Amino acid sequence: MxxxxxxxxxxxxxxxxxxxxxxxxxxxxxxxxxxxxxxxxxxxxxxxxxxxxxxxxxxxxxxxxxxxxxxxxxxxxxxxxxxxxxxxxxxxxxxxxxxxxxxxxxxxxxxxxxxxxxxxxLSKDPGTPYVVGRPNYDASIPPPEYLGSLEWDMKVNAQGKVTEVSVVTAEGVGLKLRDRAIAAGYISLFFPDRQRESKPLVWRRQLSFAPD
The missing domain is CATH 2.60.40.1930 (Macroglobulin (MG2) domain)
Known part of the structure; x- marks a missing residue:
């Protein structure tokens, strides 16, 4: 910002x-x-x-x-x-x-x-989301403590909906933002792709946090 x-x-x-x-x-x-x-x-x-x-x-x-x-x-x-x-x-x-x-x-x-x-x-690259969920800022956490990282995987079906979210790593403030990362995962959207009918896409999202 x-x-x-x-x-x-x-x-x-x-x-x-x-x-x-x-x-x-x-x-x-x-x-x-x-x-x-x-x-x-x-x-x-x-x-x-x-x-x-x-x-x-x-x-x-x-x-x-x-x-x-x-x-x-x-x-x-x-x-x-x-x-x-x-x-x-x-x-x-x-x-x-x-x-x-x-x-x-x-x-x-x-x-x-x-x-x-x-x-x-953009639909020519269905492996890239057109909507990427992002955790909102948690005002209860003091700004100097906004240091760390989060990484999570999203399983995506043929219709482009996320059906499963799992946190891979969470460090520092990321430990306090796990629920927000999971929520962000489920509201992400991908272009439809029939190839996912046999094998869902797994897409990884990573964020790093540092104080402003």
Whole structure:
């Protein structure tokens, strides 16, 4: 996450809105225009509540045309997620999300946008997830203690759903985040692959933690 000294805006994409107090979230590299999911774009500039004079979030389609733009005058710097406005009739492909605060900080990030999963060029590599679950920050753990690692395996079926999660290693703060890692595993999503009918995919996820 960006610190107060940074000039940039951190941007993260989520497959769907998460309930309050969720212990894991669905980071994604893919959005769909079918309207079946509340895709989210999350932004952050500071670790603490800060007057950044509001936020403007603009979305450009694959042709570089603006499909939506929203102003959030009450944005206060800390991480906040908004529903991604994909507009109507934008050129599908790699889209750009641009965020700019009133105090001059800016950032941008790209994401694949398609009408259906099977239309995505990312589906040509079904062994790579389009949604990767990530453990949420545990505010009860003092920041200096956020040091360690976690590694877990996910068993994936032919439909792209995770059917089993097992923690391989947990060190330091990772020992306290095991439940979050398991939850993150189960909300990960992969493109369908019929070859998994005979042998499920096992995909390993590893995270290292260090204090900000």
């Amino acid at each position: 960006a610190s107060a000294a940074d000039k940039s805006v951190y941007i993260e994409f989520l497959w769907d809105a998460q309930p309050p107090h969720s212990i894991a979230r669905q980071q994604t590299i893919q959005f769909l225009t079918d309207g079946k999911h509340d895709h989210q774009v999350c932004v952050a500039t500071d670790l603490a509540d800060t007057d950044v004079h509001g936020l403007v979030l603009t979305v450009l389609d694959a042709a570089g045309q603006e499909v939506s733009s929203h102003t959030y005058p009450d944005y206060r710097g800390v991480k906040h997620c908004y529903s991604a406005d994909l507009g109507k009739d934008g050129t599908l492909g790699l889209w750009t999300f641009r965020a700019k605060t009133g105090d001059g900080r800016a950032g941008e990030s790209t994401i694949q946008v398609n009408a259906r999963l099977e239309d995505s060029p």
